[in-house]
Amino acid sequence: MEGVGTGAVAAATKYAEADITKLITWKKGTPVPYSLLANTFEAIAGTSKRLEIVAHLVAAFRAVLDTNPPDLLPAVYLCVNRVAPSHTGIELGIGEATLIKALCEATGKNEAGIKKAYEASGDLGVVAVGARSTQRTMFTPPPLTIANVLKGFRDIAQVAGSKSVDIKRGMIVKMLVAAKGNEPGYIIRSLQAKLRIGLAEQSVLVALAHAVHLHREGVKDKDGRLAEKLEAAAQVVKQAYSECPSYDVLIPALLEQGTADLLSRCHFMPGVPVKPMLAKPTTGVGEVLEKFTDTEFTVEYKYDGERAQVHVMEGGKTVHIFSRNAENNTPKYPDIVARLRGLLKPHVQSIVFDSEAVAYDPEKKKILPFQVLSTRARKDVSVGEIKVQVVLFAFDCLYLNGESLLHKPLTERREALYGALMEKEGQLQFATAKTSRDVEELESFLTESVEAGTEGLIVKTLADTYEPSKRSSHWLKLKKDYMEGVGDTFDVVPLGAFYGKGKRTGFFGAYLLGVYDPDTETYQTISKLGTGFSEEQLQQLADSMRPHIIPQPRPYYKWSDALVPDVWFDAVAVWEVKAADLSISPVHKAAVGLVDPSKGISIRFPRLIRVREDKSPEDATSAAQVAEMFRSQAVIKQQQVGYGCLWV
Numbered sequence: 001m002e003g004v005g006t007g008a009v010a011a012a013t014k015y016a017e018a019d020i021t022k023l024i025t026w027k028k029g030t031p032v033p034y035s036l037l038a039n040t041f042e043a044i045a046g047t048s049k050r051l052e053i054v055a056h057l058v059a060a061f062r063a064v065l066d067t068n069p070p071d072l073l074p075a076v077y078l079c080v081n082r083v084a085p086s087h088t089g090i091e092l093g094i095g096e097a098t099l100i101k102a103l104c105e106a107t108g109k110n111e112a113g114i115k116k117a118y119e120a121s122g123d124l125g126v127v128a129v130g131a132r133s134t135q136r137t138m139f140t141p142p143p144l145t146i147a148n149v150l151k152g153f154r155d156i157a158q159v160a161g162s163k164s165v166d167i168k169r170g171m172i173v174k175m176l177v178a179a180k181g182n183e184p185g186y187i188i189r190s191l192q193a194k195l196r197i198g199l200a201e202q203s204v205l206v207a208l209a210h211a212v213h214l215h216r217e218g219v220k221d222k223d224g225r226l227a228e229k230l231e232a233a234a235q236v237v238k239q240a241y242s243e244c245p246s247y248d249v250l251i252p253a254l255l256e257q258g259t260a261d262l263l264s265r266c267h268f269m270p271g272v273p274v275k276p277m278l279a280k281p282t283t284g285v286g287e288v289l290e291k292f293t294d295t296e297f298t299v300e301y302k303y304d305g306e307r308a309q310v311h312v313m314e315g316g317k318t319v320h321i322f323s324r325n326a327e328n329n330t331p332k333y334p335d336i337v338a339r340l341r342g343l344l345k346p347h348v349q350s351i352v353f354d355s356e357a358v359a360y361d362p363e364k365k366k367i368l369p370f371q372v373l374s375t376r377a378r379k380d381v382s383v384g385e386i387k388v389q390v391v392l393f394a395f396d397c398l399y400l401n402g403e404s405l406l407h408k409p410l411t412e413r414r415e416a417l418y419g420a421l422m423e424k425e426g427q428l429q430f431a432t433a434k435t436s437r438d439v440e441e442l443e444s445f446l447t448e449s450v451e452a453g454t455e456g457l458i459v460k461t462l463a464d465t466y467e468p469s470k471r472s473s474h475w476l477k478l479k480k481d482y483m484e485g486v487g488d489t490f491d492v493v494p495l496g497a498f499y500g501k502g503k504r505t506g507f508f509g510a511y512l513l514g515v516y517d518p519d520t521e522t523y524q525t526i527s528k529l530g531t532g533f534s535e536e537q538l539q540q541l542a543d544s545m546r547p548h549i550i551p552q553p554r555p556y557y558k559w560s561d562a563l564v565p566d567v568w569f570d571a572v573a574v575w576e577v578k579a580a581d582l583s584i585s586p587v588h589k590a591a592v593g594l595v596d597p598s599k600g601i602s603i604r605f606p607r608l609i610r611v612r613e614d615k616s617p618e619d620a621t622s623a624a625q626v627a628e629m630f631r632s633q634a635v636i637k638q639q640q641v642g643y644g645c646l647w648v
């Protein structure tokens, strides 16, 4: 067995010393006050050390477990700043204008004053805490509790109809009036769907695992193995959550029997999207053969469309289609929903398969590029009005007739797939595949794949399981581009913009781009993007970003005084760009500390490929990926020099 990380040992020691009774200010069996969380958030915001962040959360969760366990579920939702699992599509994200009005109403302050304070601090949460109420209320409202804050948020998220803005505002005012001390700040930030305390979901999962373990087994290290057990608990909880990303399932399972045997109670199930398995870039057939010397692998066409995880239940009566992001894409594809029933073999009652939805020309019987798919409407699509036809290329089977196949090898999953669905041209086809180790054969398969209108190949080991949410080295992508020395594309977040000159006066001529570092929860600049747009595209991008201008950069943006944009944006969009190469930069901050202690990495000559509607800013290219790409670029350069062909 692997050794236990020093982190776990330090954590175990910290927990043993923590006195959670100090936190408990309420009676056992009564609802836990929201102040427990607000104070915990405050403490977390005050440190950047993972270990301390997790320790604060563990203490709070233990206090909940000791006194009122049913409050653990709402507490966790509030920590991850969500009101429901993401596939339900129920989310917060109240606009600034509404929040400002609500703050005025709740505090009796005027709008100009609130706006001025907002301009100064750039954070409505800070404004909310500072804006003490000048109004007297007849009755002091009872303190906010964790359960009623979540319920309030849920209600607000679900108000619909013509008067919804006013109704929402009224509900927000009520919460703000009841909030005390630092609470209004976190209420406001939660409503904005931006907690901004540097709390990553992975940390919440670890804390949850540790708290549950300590609550059940005690904090004393009875056999010298506490650190090891805590680490094991965290692993199991993380895995359960990646198979079944729903706290509504995970937390009751944890409360019931702890982490022992958790995967048998919280596992993949149709209706809840599993996080998709991801692939790593490779540079050529040579590298693939080198990596997989002793491993059996297969190669498939890599289609350029949109990922579609298809859940079919009750013999086709219920169908859900989920995006790469676990969002519900079913309303976008009524045509697929309608055709699926006819494509199931008779013995198939339920199936979940992984596929790529690709635009298709039924007359020419040809697949079409992603750009065509992106013109298809996203919501309220009715079958009769569909202009862009799609074909599904199925490549994996995750579940069949009541049984999860996630832990089966790809060979078995593929057999299940081929045995469960019927192919029909232009409707549903299996991804073209080949199994070979021959360099020439693979090279020509790659050429073939590109001629067939795909992006290249995806190489998969045959003996491995499906690894939800992992960017695993069991799946390697081999795009034509990589071999031309370009490397994989980057998914970047526009953080700011520069006004244009000459013909571009009046709108943005260039953008400041950033990547995301989930370890520090910061956006770090990587490049300036200023060429390669059409005038029309420039206009569209400017229109899409203008509503997201903010008065000041967020405290979690890492940028340099040497390159300050004219306006800053909230981190809301993801753009896919192709770039020339990566270099250590005196200006940019991407992956700072990972390759060089104080300098970041930048990319040269980025060109916009597409706007990624299917990725959220936290799914942007990560700092660690940038560092990895930088290192592998150095290796390739060296190899190419070695082969006498200088890399340009």
Ligand SMILES: Nc1ncnc2c1ncn2[C@@H]1O[C@H](COP(=O)(O)OP(=O)(O)OP(=O)(O)O)[C@@H](O)[C@H]1O
Binding pocket: 276, 278, 279, 300, 301, 302, 303, 304, 305, 306, 307, 308, 324, 356, 395, 431, 458, 477
């Ligand atoms: N045969 C296939 N097997 C697996 N994935 C495929 C296949 N054909 C197409 N794909 C698509 O390729 C994607 C992986 O490569 P791609 O470079 O497009 O990733 P991405 O969506 O940009 O995400 P990232 O860059 O974060 O990996 C998968 O998510 C899937 O949508």
Ligand SMILES: [Mg+2]
Binding pocket: 303, 304, 305
């Ligand atoms: Mg793709």
Ligand SMILES: [Mg+2]
Binding pocket: 488, 489, 491
């Ligand atoms: Mg990509």
